[in-house]
Amino acid sequence: MTVQQEEVSAVEARQEQQARSVSAATISSLVVLAALVLCPFFISGFQTFQLNLMLIYAIAIMGLNLLTGFNGQFSLGHGAFYAIGAYTAAILIDTFGVSYVWTLPAAGVICFVSGFLFGLPALRLEGVYLALATFALAVATPQMLKLSILEHWTGGVQGIVIRKPKAPFDLPLSQDQWLYFFTLFVGLLLYWAARNMVKSRSGRAIMAIRDNPLAARSMGVNVALYKSLTFGVSALFTGIAGALGAIVIQFVAPDSFTFVLSVALLVGLVVGGVGWLPGAIVGGAFIVFVPNIAEEISKGLSGAMYGLMLILLIYVMPTGAGGLIRTVTDRLTRR
Amino acid sequence: MSAAAPDPLLSVRDIAVQFGGIKALDGISFDMKQGQILGLIGPNGAGKTTLFNCLSRLYTPSSGDILFKGSTLLDRPAHRIAEAGIGRTFQNLATFKNLTVRDNIRIGAHSASSSDMASDALRLPWVGRNEARIDEIVDELIDYLEIGAVADMPVAGLPFGTLKRVELARALASQPTLLLLDEPAGGLNHDEITELGERIKKIRDERNVTVLLVEHHMNLVMAISDVVVVLNFGRKISEGTPEAVQADPEVIRAYLGDAA
């Protein structure tokens, strides 16, 4: 074979392999989607509620992934944006009687603005310094929520209790089922938007900044603007998750949003796969189910069990579920 | 297009840059005409990369001015240099290593296209058209630089020579009037360097691109440059045709001194 022929056949082999892995990806996403849609009809109300929480954390992780995985900015403080979203929803419902549906866009806008504004000074910080600044945000949040001047809206230490919405249009769904499908719909919508963004001009600009900020700048990318915008969009996702969380749990209180939440989101991100959007589901499942499993194994040592499982997981799949799946599909399609 | 452009295309006027006590550039001036290939040479540490970084506004000179198409570049931030019509490659590769070759080149077309995050996220109708335009530019460059075989591979792990071509394609994707090449022959073998020289000339002739070439490889510079500027310790020590510069005793001294 001449060099050119070889090149052509290499291209063809690669295209074929790509086509195969694309169809494999489509099939597996359809299977996952079908499972997500059917599950609530076969499990208890409480399990549906847990599955709902999994989706909600997945949305929050997706937001964190846009910032950390795709843009390379660390956040140890995304629990703060989750909290802002949750309180936005709770206050709008409780004080202003707004329908829960409309609290989501409101939480999104408020969190986008907060994230963007936080992102501006954060531009001067990188790596561990940014991690520290966001850590401070996470630590400050529960205390801010307890402040007595805000008590009129936030309910202080007591928090806010809200009522669980019913399924509309007389749909034959329980409240848990209805809320689950509501979250699933919102989650799919946000996933669609995140995917669109990542696969377009602005998404590429964001990833270029992560890989080489100087070169990105020389290619015409306004690095400061894109970094702050990404902070805003990331906070928007996580804030909408927070609002959903408030609606589903029917309760917000300052101590639900401690630093532990921020760390949990980060753990979920790493477990699901940094820079891989569908990994968020795996991360969400980890946040919701693994602490329970740890508790079942040993009541007294649940913390240690959780840690052990985390270490095992990272050992088995050092690049998260995303990396593992990629390796496996590569092996399967490259025959 | 060339008729409308004022002469000179680029005018570097008396610029100076200091790092601590080091005068990396000390009163450099030269002009470039549209369609020229200007070779910028000088021993290691002479200030060539620093000059490039001033032109792409990664550095701000402490004095002097840089005029491009008649207006100053100094009031432009670095991210608005590409849109002014200046593209560059980097001495030590600066690719986006987790992305594919194609995506790297697509980012090169960032300034040649427009969109915003919201429209991108919602896939509004014009986003598709915008992406199609970017892909048209990118596909053409992938053909032009013969990197089709690796187009959909991640950049990490590709051979150095291929990556140099990817960077060249990325720089051309912004459809520049002026192309800055920082040591494009670095790490290439003899045949590849000859091919590179031909390619640079072809780019100038076919794409109407003016080229500022920093290169250590003397044969390449002398073979393709219309004008050569020689720097040493941040100062311009010679300027002229390749023949004149090669015969300049000051240049010979700088290079022999460097070798000794």
Ligand SMILES: Nc1ncnc2c1ncn2[C@@H]1O[C@H](COP(=O)(O)OP(=O)(O)O)[C@@H](O)[C@H]1O
């Ligand atoms: N960012 C920097 N900080 C400090 N000194 C620098 C920096 N960049 C370049 N220099 C110094 O400026 C001088 C010129 O460097 P450079 O422009 O890279 O030379 P060349 O590209 O001609 O080899 C050298 O003495 C180098 O050490």
Ligand SMILES: [Mg+2]
């Ligand atoms: Mg250099």
